[in-house]
Amino acid sequence: xxxxxxxxxxxxxxxxxxxxxxxxxxSGHKSVSWYQQVLGQGPQFIFQYYEKEERGRxxxxxxxxxxxxxxxxxxxxxxxxxxxxxxxxxxxxxxVYRDSPLHFGNGTRLTVT
Amino acid sequence: KNEVEQSPQNLTAQEGExxxxxxxxxxxxxxxxxxxxxxxxxIVSLFMLSSGKKKHGRLIATINIQEKHSSLHITASHPRDxxxxxxxxxxxxxxxxxxxxxxxxxxVNP
Numbered sequence: 001x002x003x004x005x006x007x008x009x010x011x012x013x014x015x016x017x018x019x020x021x022x023x024x025x026x027s028g029h030k031s032v033s034w035y036q037q038v039l040g041q042g043p044q045f046i047f048q049y050y051e052k053e054e055r056g057r058x059x060x061x062x063x064x065x066x067x068x069x070x071x072x073x074x075x076x077x078x079x080x081x082x083x084x085x086x087x088x089x090x091x092x093x094x095x096v097y098r099d100s101p102l103h104f105g106n107g108t109r110l111t112v113t
Numbered sequence: 114k115n116e117v118e119q120s121p122q123n124l125t126a127q128e129g130e131x132x133x134x135x136x137x138x139x140x141x142x143x144x145x146x147x148x149x150x151x152x153x154x155x156i157v158s159l160f161m162l163s164s165g166k167k168k169h170g171r172l173i174a175t176i177n178i179q180e181k182h183s184s185l186h187i188t189a190s191h192p193r194d195x196x197x198x199x200x201x202x203x204x205x206x207x208x209x210x211x212x213x214x215x216x217x218x219x220x221v222n223p
Contacts, residue, residue, distance in 0.1 A: 033211070037154070042199055042213035056210045088154045099144045099163070099203060102211075104156040 002026070004093050004105035012111045013081050021076040021108045025093030031055075031100070032074040034066060035090040037107075043090055049074055050097035078110075086112045116140045117202055119214035126221050132187040134198050134217045142202030145183045146211065147174050150197040159185070159198075190221045 005024045013019050025032050031050040035043035045058040049068035063079045072093075078085055088107045094100040117138045126132055136145070147159040160167050160174040162183075167174050171190075176183040187194055197218050201211040 035211075042215045043156075043201075043211070044213070045210045048210065058210065090154070090156060092156075099161070101161050102146065102148075102158050104148075104158065106153070106155045109154070 004091060004103050006089075006091050006105035006108050008108060009106065010109045010111075012113060014113055015081055015083060017081050017112075018077065018079045019081060019110060021078075021089050021091075021110070023074045023076070023091030023093075023105060025072050025074070025091075026103050029093035029095055029103070030072055031094045031097045032068055032072065033092045033094075033102070034074070034076045035092070036060075037088040037090060038084075039087070046076065046089075048097070055097055081112045083112050086110060116212050117200060117214040119198075119200055119217050121217060122215070123218045124220070126190050126219070128191055128221055128223050130190050130221075132190050132194070132219065132221075134185045134200075134219070136183045136185070136200035136214055138181050138183075138200075138202050138212070140202065140212060141205045142212075143205050144203040145174075145176050146201045146203070147183075147185050148199040148201060150199060150216070152196075156199075187219075192221045192223050195220050 033048040034046040037043040047066045048056040052068045066076045068074045090107045091105045092102040144163045171188045173186040197216040199216045201213040
């Protein structure tokens with residue numbers, strides 16, 4: 001079985017632009033979570049989606065949004081990019097919506113110039 | 114103060130040594146995850162536990178709910194164990210919101 005796949009792997013954007021990151025969970029997994037990891041820091045929770053509904057949101061501005069599709073894949077959108085949005089964006093999938101082992105993708109490295 | 118604290122921040126060991134990484138948390142959690150992150154960013158989930166002890170190969174994880182403390186032990190450490198180890202708690206509530214520690218960078222020298 002394929003693991004969690006994220007695309008693209010790397011991305012360079014300029015300030016003010018918009019970006020869409022994509023995540024495909026492991027087959028059968030209905031929960032997808034998104035995390036931001038700034039260099040040298042631990043990850044920070046952004047969103048969780050389960051069965052196509054938002055189940056949790058971290059302390060991120062409204063510029064960050066996400067959705068989950070009927071096939072359980074997910075997109076993370078960030079509008080009006082700031083330099084501080086430069087980070088590794090990680091997606092994780094799990095079978096159920098909580099207290100279930102997490103499977104992480106390799107992440108998307110976003111650089112905002 | 115971070116809700117999840119790890120110690121030490123950095124750890125250097127010689128191959129074969131017994132390693133212990135500690136994690137303390139101040140929030141109510143329903144489960145504790147231990148994660149391994151290699152250079153390049155990919156994260157692998159090592160353990161998820163809510164009580165007691167789990168073992169997988171040379172890795173052992175324990176948790177004490179009353180003391181809000183968890184430890185990750187590596188026996189007979191090897192250079193390939195070099196990585197950042199992160200503990201994260203699932204906060205009590207209706208989502209899989211993880212609260213992460215800042216990680217422990219482990220270097221095992223041959």
